[in-house]
Amino acid sequence: MKNPYLPYPVRIDSIVTETEDRNLKTFTLVFKNPEDEARFAYTPGQFAELSVAGQGESPIGIASSPTEKGFIKFTVNKVGRVTSHLHSMKEGDVMGVRGPMGNWYPWETLEGKNIVIIGGGFAFTTLRSSIVYMLHPDNRSRFGDITVVYGARSPGLLLYKDELAAWEQRDDIKMHITVDGCSDPNWKYNVGFVPTVTKEKAPSADNAYAIICGPPIMIKFTLPVLTDLGFPPDRIISSLEMRMKCGIGICGRCNIGSEYVCKDGPVFTLEKLSKLPNEY
Amino acid sequence: MTEMYIPKEKLAGVVEDLIGRQRVYGPVFDGAYHNFEEIKSAGALDLAYSNTRLSAKGLFHPHSERMFEYSLASGDPEAGVLKETEKDYSPRVVLGMRPCDARALKIMDRNFNSPQYGDPWWVKRIEATTIVGLACNAPCGTCFCTTAGSGPFDDSGLDAMLVDLGEGYLARAVTDKGSALLSQISKGSAAPADAAQKADALRRSAEAAIGLQFDVGSITGKDSMELFNSPIWEEIQFACINCGTCTFLCPTCWCFDIQDETHGEHGDRIRIWDSCMFPLFTLHGSGHNPRQNKAQRVRQRFMHKLRYYPEKYGDGIACTGCGRCVRACPVNIDIRNVARLMSSSACVRPA
Ligand SMILES: Cc1cc2nc3c(=O)[nH]c(=O)nc-3n(C[C@H](O)[C@H](O)[C@H](O)COP(=O)(O)OP(=O)(O)OC[C@H]3O[C@@H](n4cnc5c(N)ncnc54)[C@H](O)[C@@H]3O)c2cc1C
Ligand code: SF4
Ligand code: SF4
Ligand code: FES
Numbered sequence: 001m002k003n004p005y006l007p008y009p010v011r012i013d014s015i016v017t018e019t020e021d022r023n024l025k026t027f028t029l030v031f032k033n034p035e036d037e038a039r040f041a042y043t044p045g046q047f048a049e050l051s052v053a054g055q056g057e058s059p060i061g062i063a064s065s066p067t068e069k070g071f072i073k074f075t076v077n078k079v080g081r082v083t084s085h086l087h088s089m090k091e092g093d094v095m096g097v098r099g100p101m102g103n104w105y106p107w108e109t110l111e112g113k114n115i116v117i118i119g120g121g122f123a124f125t126t127l128r129s130s131i132v133y134m135l136h137p138d139n140r141s142r143f144g145d146i147t148v149v150y151g152a153r154s155p156g157l158l159l160y161k162d163e164l165a166a167w168e169q170r171d172d173i174k175m176h177i178t179v180d181g182c183s184d185p186n187w188k189y190n191v192g193f194v195p196t197v198t199k200e201k202a203p204s205a206d207n208a209y210a211i212i213c214g215p216p217i218m219i220k221f222t223l224p225v226l227t228d229l230g231f232p233p234d235r236i237i238s239s240l241e242m243r244m245k246c247g248i249g250i251c252g253r254c255n256i257g258s259e260y261v262c263k264d265g266p267v268f269t270l271e272k273l274s275k276l277p278n279e280y
Numbered sequence: 281m282t283e284m285y286i287p288k289e290k291l292a293g294v295v296e297d298l299i300g301r302q303r304v305y306g307p308v309f310d311g312a313y314h315n316f317e318e319i320k321s322a323g324a325l326d327l328a329y330s331n332t333r334l335s336a337k338g339l340f341h342p343h344s345e346r347m348f349e350y351s352l353a354s355g356d357p358e359a360g361v362l363k364e365t366e367k368d369y370s371p372r373v374v375l376g377m378r379p380c381d382a383r384a385l386k387i388m389d390r391n392f393n394s395p396q397y398g399d400p401w402w403v404k405r406i407e408a409t410t411i412v413g414l415a416c417n418a419p420c421g422t423c424f425c426t427t428a429g430s431g432p433f434d435d436s437g438l439d440a441m442l443v444d445l446g447e448g449y450l451a452r453a454v455t456d457k458g459s460a461l462l463s464q465i466s467k468g469s470a471a472p473a474d475a476a477q478k479a480d481a482l483r484r485s486a487e488a489a490i491g492l493q494f495d496v497g498s499i500t501g502k503d504s505m506e507l508f509n510s511p512i513w514e515e516i517q518f519a520c521i522n523c524g525t526c527t528f529l530c531p532t533c534w535c536f537d538i539q540d541e542t543h544g545e546h547g548d549r550i551r552i553w554d555s556c557m558f559p560l561f562t563l564h565g566s567g568h569n570p571r572q573n574k575a576q577r578v579r580q581r582f583m584h585k586l587r588y589y590p591e592k593y594g595d596g597i598a599c600t601g602c603g604r605c606v607r608a609c610p611v612n613i614d615i616r617n618v619a620r621l622m623s624s625s626a627c628v629r630p631a
Contacts (some may be wrong), residue, residue: 241564
């Protein structure tokens, strides 16, 4: 029997500091035992438990895409015990990864649809995974128009800046990058909050699904905009966070009503959430 | 053999024989309470008991247990890699478990052994164990097992069941594991002709003594959100001091925490029982807490047992009516009253 609590040993291949406040780092991890990579087969939207012996574990969304081979990526915000320790680790250090966990964005349903991705702050991780996945030559034709609204407080707090710039240049994805405020006269993109920019750019709800991840306040003000644009609740998809331990629906910690966010989620449609207690 | 009679004077010999073949656990009186412990000699076993203070869940899901061990020694090529901790999964017998506690293991099994994930420690312990239950002839005033889908003679969680007929025990196998165990017992004899009839009379009088105490169907049939938003929780939570006693003692409360404990260059990843009654249980790293108020936590406990679990599994409530939480709550919060409030059904008191 495979022990679902036992992490795969991984080596930190590279660490990139993403933001000017140095609070977010992206860790590229390589499996110590190459056969573990196939066992870790994942789908964009899933997460994993990052494990550091002596510190504990943290659930973190998978930021790489399954179309990227040979490594997995996680972008970690420095918060408490485990994530602070991760920030002090170095390339070459050994740690663990347990997963993949949870459900994923409903890729089969999304096939043939226009996709509107709305992200705020550092919750852009599994959205990066999704964009890289959809833009892959094998997958791009399976989806219609792809529109992205991504905002951060300031340009220095945006994740994956090189990739954002590269996506800006492409004609098969419409990017709307925005910041809350900016003093840089050379800033080429939008200034304004995500809900406002979403309203301005007004992505069509025709044959479309919206995936929205970000701070609760952003989600709260963007949902009415999406509703006005004509997105019904079963076509608005979001991903939730809860304090977690086991990540596999056993330790009892992360429930919302009868659903365990770690196993039955973290991805829910707005329609499903409206039938669950507002306890998250 | 699927049925036999064990005269009480022969019980000690039977237990000694069992100890010679496998590990044996049973209720032991520690001076204040009965609790399950390993029985090293037959004299330690005490079957003249009502129920154990702690439930039997700890035999399968211990209060704290090592999951993995690790080295942090510099120069150790395996430093930072978790290794499974060795455990004893040799066969064992649990004697004298009450039917409600055995039924609770079935409820826990839904959680620990789902089609997707098997909790290895749980699964191996269940596989290694033969459970010989002891039917309840004299339920206490806080028992409501018959209401909760179990009963004083419920054998659904047992491999074999003993019924105390006064001078001796009627032993009946329920599963193949149970028959295999009974066939190890050479000191038993054929059951007297009237044994089955006597056992049945005991069952009927025990069930009648408990009576129906609330209506499960009128809770599980209600809209979940309506119950969640009901004003009853304010009243119910008022006296609760969030001590966690109820979840600690409950045979179906399975929630746990995982922590790393390092001593020098070595350490263990351990799991420890946790409780939804504690504010830390749901506290996010960011400081946000979805259940920061006591009322939310109290609601979670009762909603999980009586509404969320049945909704998820469609298999009755996650409570066996053992009454431990009723007996031990320092402020007399009684799950039967909560259930009645939730169902707003009239209560039928025992005669
Ligand atoms: C599905 C999902 C996806 C996520 N994706 C990402 C992501 O992509 N990037 C990201 O940055 N974050 C993500 N998060 C959030 C991330 O999991 C948390 O920020 C992280 O777990 C914080 O861990 P920490 O150890 O740093 O914090 P801490 O608050 O220190 O908690 C760590 C553990 O230490 C113990 N602990 C800490 N403080 C105490 C205390 N006072 N008393 C007792 N025990 C204590 C607890 O056992 C706790 O579980 C995600 C969360 C979820 C659920
Ligand atoms: S035992 Fe009683 S007071 Fe303590 S947490 Fe449970 S309900 Fe509250
Ligand atoms: S909720 Fe109370 S009565 Fe029900 S099984 Fe748990 S401890 Fe026993
Ligand atoms: S984290 Fe353990 S049940 Fe979800």
